[in-house]
Amino acid sequence: MDFARLSLISQKEFSDHIRSKRFLFLLIIFCLILGIEAANGVSSYNLVLEQYKNGDSMKIYQPSAVYVFLSIVNSIGSNGLGIVIGLALGFDLISGEREGRSLKTILSRPVYRDELINGKALGGLFAIAIITLIGFIGVFSVMLILGIVPDFNEILGVCIIWILTLLFIATSFSLSLMTSVIANTNSGSLLLSLVIIFMMLFIIPVGGGDLGTYILVGSTPQEPPNSVSEAQYSAYQDQQREYLKVSNSVYDLFNDFSIKSVYQDIAIPITSPSSYIIDKVGLTEFVTNPDVANSIEKPDFWTIIGDKWIKIIIFLMWPFLFFGIAYVKFMRSDLR
Template structure:
């Protein structure tokens, strides 16, 4: 026989997932496959037209070179914006199905997730576009793009982490200070150790966009409840590191395309 208390217990809805958790997991999933997707968009934008000689025909018309390369870059970025926007829309739709409405306070965090993910995708798109201008054939551009992807996603983080760990000082042992973690000597050593850890992390993020984006999303998720200024103050170095790749490779693509000999 059911008691009066059984009904309310059975009618309780399931625990709703947090807003930040849903968005962070969705964008991390996009990051896992987004690098390959961005490479696929950009690796043959120029090399394919060089192979078919359509680029030479296009330049015979009253179109300047910088309009072509800038148009290809903007078109690829627009497609990546559409992809990120679709993930954002799907995440929001899932939350609404679960009867969860993101609050205005969550908006800046959601947009930050979308912004850093877009930066990550643009990074690999810029690499593919640069290699497309450097290679004569699309097959070569694709192989080089995949090689660069493996290098900066797996090999560089592994090597940098091991080198940084080998060069770092050992974490201070509280027992050496009689268990007093508040002593000046222990505080000085633990501060130096944390500073070295940050330096190694910054070096890894600078050399690997994959590590930089993972660090960014995890930090944004871990700083729930903080203001936008506080969060940006903690992640700005990773954002700068993630911005360097697109700037450098877009510059390479632009310079190479402007000087390309199409005879």
């Protein structure tokens, strides 16, 4: 692989992206949604901060400016904005060339297959970086206009959220690149990517969680009638706790197949450390004994990242896995 040719291909792909109407449309949509969510986030931040100062909030720690990004993380993750951006930028990178019968012409020149697919991947990643960077700069500007000035530590938290968002969209992009290599047409690539996304976001987490829980502990324990003895009711409560413990563990395992769940599991604690600590302590324990949570020092961003290291590994695994499949498939595909 010649790095000079790789650089030229990636520059051309990046130039094609940023000059396209699709890129402009995605950029406008991304910035518009982030702007709306930023305004909502600022409003929520001011409300939560006021409640905290008045002692009416369940927040353990004073909310920081990073809390503004909570609604943004939910919009990118739960609402699927990040997935849409990634799929839209990558679903036709290879299938489009194949459908337009230009792929064999490109490869007939002194360009190797690995240089072509690597260059297309890099060009797309640079385009994603530009979209997300402009969007986050716009959010930062909204915060400043509305009177929220983050300190250095809060700016660091925003940068971490941006990196996680970039990786999240890159995962969706690498998935669409993979389907673009596998499928022969753009429509087939888009359909296949949507099927895989649907399976990863809904079928595997929900179906796998239900099936795994049923195999390990059976169905949900039935609540006994009021006439049972105290010992029998106590046994039912023990069964219920064991069932919930196993069920939560199984669902957590299968949720790792959902890129949306992993993204939010890492990003949301950074925006709201209080929720992170309450989740670790347990909501029941926090309500009955608030001093336990209050005695815990506020975690910094690196502590949260360190606690989520398994999620981080899974998060990094997905884009490399999808791109690896795309790379191998493209290198071995018959282009005749």
